[in-house]
Amino acid sequence: MTQDILIRVEQLYRYYSGHCAVKNVSFDVRRGEILGFLGPNGAGKTTTMQILAGSLAPSSGQVRINDFDLLDKPKRAKQGLGYLPETPPLYRELTVTEYLAFCARLNRIPRNQQAGAITSAINRCGLKEVSKRLIGNLSKGYQQRVGIAQAIIHSPSVIILDEPTVGLDPIQIREIRELIRDLAQEHSVILSTHILPEVQAICDRVQIINQGKLVLTDTIAGLSQRMEATSTLVRFGAPPTADALMSIKGVTSVEREKDGRFRLHSQPDKQDPVEELVRRAVDEGWYLRELTPERRTLEEIFVAITQTEASQESAL
């Protein structure tokens, strides 16, 4: 395992009494990256994250963290990992500092380094003003920060955040996303979420899991490419016939909208019809008034990928 690969997951399976929740999942997490682990509810994200965190045993497969096998050397492997579960493990009756002191001991931070580790986690997670308050009295956004502080207290090389913005208001969501980006300067991050724009906003790379299987691994740039326009809305002063539009190279189908506009479909990896469209509109006097490329949303790509998988499965 090279120094740049912090986590290596190989052929992971997890069964719950006959039901296969994670099927043959393999991936790496590299130094310095924020990896988005994206999937709908019930896809197998939490199960995978729990296995990585060492709180759930896999049915088969291997997880190595900083080159330590999670099953053979659990203590050494877990030292390299911080975990914020979907429901943060908080003690509401403790103050923030008391709770983090408890977490520092749990993580076996040497006694003479505990105070420094607590102060650093408090500062990095923006908890200074609430450090003496009871956790139970904090807002959900601050409670989530405390959850993140416990995940980083032992300076792990990778942190796993499972749905860290669920249940937060829009301002808290923005703040937590900023915090994650800040943390990524020192830690690699696995961000497990079902929120597509969250992955786009924060991550470098994305993996999509559906029904326990990884169905896509790509960079965010690659994902953007998949979102490139496959249709163009056009409006003309003197509209041509649909047949004339169909004759443009690259156009695969033409739809007429109720408001008189046309939607021209094309294929992303084939000839782009726009240049010829503009030239013909000028040459043939169609008076082009509007030309709007329509990008595929991440949702559409997600649905397309997951539906293709589902139809392939049902065909077997």
Ligand SMILES: Nc1ncnc2c1ncn2[C@@H]1O[C@H](COP(=O)(O)OP(=O)(O)OP(=O)(O)O)[C@@H](O)[C@H]1O
């Ligand atoms: N303890 C369990 N016993 C039985 N089945 C389980 C258990 N935990 C999860 N499952 C099932 O395994 C599958 C994957 O669940 P998992 O919680 O990993 O998905 P998820 O992607 O995290 O979804 P969510 O975002 O809803 O938590 C689901 O079908 C779920 O019902």
